[in-house]
Amino acid sequence: MSEMIKDTDDQAVIGEELDTKVTHSYDDSDIQVLDGLEAVRKRPGMYIASTSEKGLHHLVWEIVDNGIDEAMAGYATTVSVNVDTDNVVTVIDDGRGMPTGMNEKTGKSTIETIFTVLHAGGKFGGGAYKVSGGLHGVGASVVNALSEWMEVSVYHDGKEYFIRFENGGHPTEPLKVIAECDKDKHGTKVRFKADPTIFTETTVYSFETLRDRLRQLAFLNKGIRLEFTDERQEDESKKHHVFLFEGGLREYVQYLNKNRTAVHPDIIYSEGHENGIQVEVACQYNDGYNPNIYTFCNNINTAEGGTHEEGFRLALNRVINKYAKENNFLKGKDDNLTTDDCKEGITAVISVKHPDPQYEGQTKTKLGNTEVRKVVSTIFGTQLERFLMENPDQAKMIIEKATLASQARIAAKKAREATRRKNPLEIGSLPGKLADCSSKDASICEIYIVEGDSAGGSAKQGRDSHYQAILPLRGKILNVEKARQTRAFENAEIRSMITAFGCGVLEETDTSKLRYNKIVIMTDADVDGAHIRILLLTFFYRYLRPIIEQGYVYIAQPPLYKVQKGNTVRYAYTEPQMDRLRAEMGDRLAIQRYKGLGEMNPEQLWETTMNPKNRTLIRVNLNDAELADQYFSIMMGEEVEPRKNFIVENAKFAELDI
Ligand code: 0R9
Numbered sequence: 001m002s003e004m005i006k007d008t009d010d011q012a013v014i015g016e017e018l019d020t021k022v023t024h025s026y027d028d029s030d031i032q033v034l035d036g037l038e039a040v041r042k043r044p045g046m047y048i049a050s051t052s053e054k055g056l057h058h059l060v061w062e063i064v065d066n067g068i069d070e071a072m073a074g075y076a077t078t079v080s081v082n083v084d085t086d087n088v089v090t091v092i093d094d095g096r097g098m099p100t101g102m103n104e105k106t107g108k109s110t111i112e113t114i115f116t117v118l119h120a121g122g123k124f125g126g127g128a129y130k131v132s133g134g135l136h137g138v139g140a141s142v143v144n145a146l147s148e149w150m151e152v153s154v155y156h157d158g159k160e161y162f163i164r165f166e167n168g169g170h171p172t173e174p175l176k177v178i179a180e181c182d183k184d185k186h187g188t189k190v191r192f193k194a195d196p197t198i199f200t201e202t203t204v205y206s207f208e209t210l211r212d213r214l215r216q217l218a219f220l221n222k223g224i225r226l227e228f229t230d231e232r233q234e235d236e237s238k239k240h241h242v243f244l245f246e247g248g249l250r251e252y253v254q255y256l257n258k259n260r261t262a263v264h265p266d267i268i269y270s271e272g273h274e275n276g277i278q279v280e281v282a283c284q285y286n287d288g289y290n291p292n293i294y295t296f297c298n299n300i301n302t303a304e305g306g307t308h309e310e311g312f313r314l315a316l317n318r319v320i321n322k323y324a325k326e327n328n329f330l331k332g333k334d335d336n337l338t339t340d341d342c343k344e345g346i347t348a349v350i351s352v353k354h355p356d357p358q359y360e361g362q363t364k365t366k367l368g369n370t371e372v373r374k375v376v377s378t379i380f381g382t383q384l385e386r387f388l389m390e391n392p393d394q395a396k397m398i399i400e401k402a403t404l405a406s407q408a409r410i411a412a413k414k415a416r417e418a419t420r421r422k423n424p425l426e427i428g429s430l431p432g433k434l435a436d437c438s439s440k441d442a443s444i445c446e447i448y449i450v451e452g453d454s455a456g457g458s459a460k461q462g463r464d465s466h467y468q469a470i471l472p473l474r475g476k477i478l479n480v481e482k483a484r485q486t487r488a489f490e491n492a493e494i495r496s497m498i499t500a501f502g503c504g505v506l507e508e509t510d511t512s513k514l515r516y517n518k519i520v521i522m523t524d525a526d527v528d529g530a531h532i533r534i535l536l537l538t539f540f541y542r543y544l545r546p547i548i549e550q551g552y553v554y555i556a557q558p559p560l561y562k563v564q565k566g567n568t569v570r571y572a573y574t575e576p577q578m579d580r581l582r583a584e585m586g587d588r589l590a591i592q593r594y595k596g597l598g599e600m601n602p603e604q605l606w607e608t609t610m611n612p613k614n615r616t617l618i619r620v621n622l623n624d625a626e627l628a629d630q631y632f633s634i635m636m637g638e639e640v641e642p643r644k645n646f647i648v649e650n651a652k653f654a655e656l657d658i
Helices: 008-023 026-042 053-072 110-116 140-145 207-220 249-256 307-326 339-343 371-390 392-418 453-462 485-490 492-501 527-543 545-549 575-585 602-610 625-636 640-649 651-655
Strands: 078-083 089-093 147-156 159-166 176-180 187-194 225-230 240-243 268-274 277-285 292-297 346-353 446-451 468-473 518-522 553-556 561-565 568-572 590-593 617-619
Touching: 026 110, 026 140, 053 078, 053 089, 053 140, 053 187, 053 207, 078 207, 110 140, 110 147, 110 159, 140 147, 140 187, 207 225, 207 240, 207 249, 249 277, 249 346, 249 625, 268 371, 277 371, 277 392, 292 307, 307 339, 307 346, 307 371, 307 392, 339 392, 346 371, 371 392, 392 485, 446 453, 446 492, 446 527, 453 468, 453 602, 468 492, 485 492, 492 527, 518 527, 527 545, 527 553, 527 625, 561 575, 568 575, 625 640
Parallel strands: 078 225, 292 346, 446 468, 446 518, 518 553
Antiparallel strands: 078 089, 089 187, 147 159, 147 187, 159 176, 225 240, 268 277, 277 346, 553 617, 561 568, 561 590
């Protein structure tokens, strides 16, 4: 758990304080413990990722993880989370109950120690796969330090034990028995209220974030029941949710593919462990072209992949080629199927549990432990081979799918060679349509992707050419959700964007090479504009995902109305804003409703939409890959009904007006 702390020097100091505590009087140790918690409150950023909404939710995950540990150890069946109307969170498990005895070193109850001494959780047990490695796993004491108050209740042997902490971790009294309870009742309950003086942005939890992560945790930990009650919901049907998946990742893949057409009926599933590393993999092919591969280590999404994903890919390639050859799908002279061929249209979830995970990569979400590669490759490879042998009909469908991918790839390559066209990724010169900016300092540069030539023209004239570049696009761009990679790379608009951005594409995307630190989508505020925006976002998501994940993509908000009274001109960007302007400015207003960017002259476009002083940019934030993936498959797919439902359910997200 200590990996969480970024500043290792401070951590060492805290560790020393802990070890010397026995030799001091209780008063001294009191002060040191509180010093520790005070350090957390002073510099919360060192202990949790942020004090924004994300950090707020980490408090919940820390406590939930502790309950899940107890369930994974086989003692608890259920972990439930309740959010009340004041945003007080209650987490309950039905495990053994935390130990209620005294801790020799601190002279306090074990429970008080766990909740007041930094990193005590690690030292006092915790599961072998305790979430760690810098994402969460901050320790219950950190949650306590950042709470206005916290209460812990433990039930066992017919007694209810209780302790309360206030003002960032100060116990009001020692742990004590406050009631008798049923002899059979056992478990731990933790209630807390996040401290609004720390979480200054918000202390309101997101229903969707909590629900979706709890569902995910239930998929990742099969057989564990996760309950979620949100008392803030007025709609009764949204109040209570129970997630329990006996099928684990098998059910996860089913869920992910629910809006897609599967190529074969059964989900390929494998499970096993070697050298203390647990592996679970499930996958199924659908009729799309993009792979959707989600990887986890210790229940944490490893968005940058890593050795578990490499092991999966190795096995997929090896086993599919072997089967294809042995069963005469590939003849001797045929080339092997590439890993990309084998991945086309696959939905896969890979989850490993590792006692000592090492994370790498730009966002520390890439699993680095080299031994994992072979373990995953062996366990998944064996089961995949068995699946293909036992299900020859399904094997045939899979091999045919990969063979089609391979043929398309080879045909495209031949066509390219015939026209002696260079690989689109190697093109050096900038696209002709791009009106580049003069500055080469990416940190200040912006590129506006503008729909249509007329709006493009206004934008070119209106911009500040020192740091604003304009790339006009013609008409609708290709829907990459329904096109193979090779077709995407032949598309002129897509090539323009890739070259203009300069950061490579797909696995090679490197945001440090990005030529603009703001990529701004500027489309009309109408249905067509929204469609183009979704097509662009789909392309970014499938081909340049890090630019979205790392927050480089923005949506410009052009005004809906221009309101004029005498010499005063104001703009309204939303309908409610328009209503307010009407109320403020009185009658005799000249109101112009903009139908498109093209209607604005260059000065107006600059004033309302591009000038950093006045404009509103919405940063696109799709850090939940699973939700984003659902979003794109639904928004871009053939089925109308799920699209409608999704828009209704996720109105906020679907508009991306986050
Ligand atoms: C509601 C959230 N649940 C918890 O925080 C929780 C922690 C916990 C626990 C034990 C049992 N249930 C729990 N729920 C536990 C662990 C061990 C022995 N007895 C009970 C053990 O790991 O050996 N604990 C987690 C850490 C500790 N208890 C302690 F032992 F360090 F205190």
